[in-house]
Amino acid sequence: MGKRFAIVIGTAALGVAAAGLMALGAQTASAGVVHYDTTVTITKEGGGGHSGLYHGQVKSEVSKCMKGRLVVVFKKRPGADRKLGTDRSRGGYGWFSWWVNVHRDYGDRVRAVVKRKVRDRYVCRADRSNKFQ
Numbered sequence: 001m002g003k004r005f006a007i008v009i010g011t012a013a014l015g016v017a018a019a020g021l022m023a024l025g026a027q028t029a030s031a032g033v034v035h036y037d038t039t040v041t042i043t044k045e046g047g048g049g050h051s052g053l054y055h056g057q058v059k060s061e062v063s064k065c066m067k068g069r070l071v072v073v074f075k076k077r078p079g080a081d082r083k084l085g086t087d088r089s090r091g092g093y094g095w096f097s098w099w100v101n102v103h104r105d106y107g108d109r110v111r112a113v114v115k116r117k118v119r120d121r122y123v124c125r126a127d128r129s130n131k132f133q
Helices: 002-031
Strands: 035-036 039-041 045-046 051-060 068-073 082-088 091-092 097-102 110-114 122-124
Touching: 039 110, 051 068, 051 110, 068 097, 082 097
Parallel strands: 035 122
Antiparallel strands: 039 051, 045 051, 051 097, 068 082, 068 110, 091 097
8 A cells, every 4th residue: 555655646746747847848938939020011013904013022120030921912891801812022132022913903902911920939920011102
């Protein structure tokens, strides 16, 4: 009976120690995460009622938050917005651009959205364009 009691206590102590180490590890991992701001811009070229080229830039203080970001272009509507197209930002040396060509001119009722990017040690914040540049 004494051995069984020692095994139960030993198992419980091991579980408490493991939970404490996991909590300490989670606290240490979250302390090193850096958040970077991201800005997406939108501009319209062309038009005339038939087609429009919407383009812009993804800007951030670090290039890893600008390169290869997925930009989604939406038409603003009273209910849910309609997705018009997507592109990944590309470029280099401080500028990263994107382009989406749509078959109809929607005027200024279009916005661009870049989603949040979460990696091991950093987070790039999401952004949406409000006005044309």
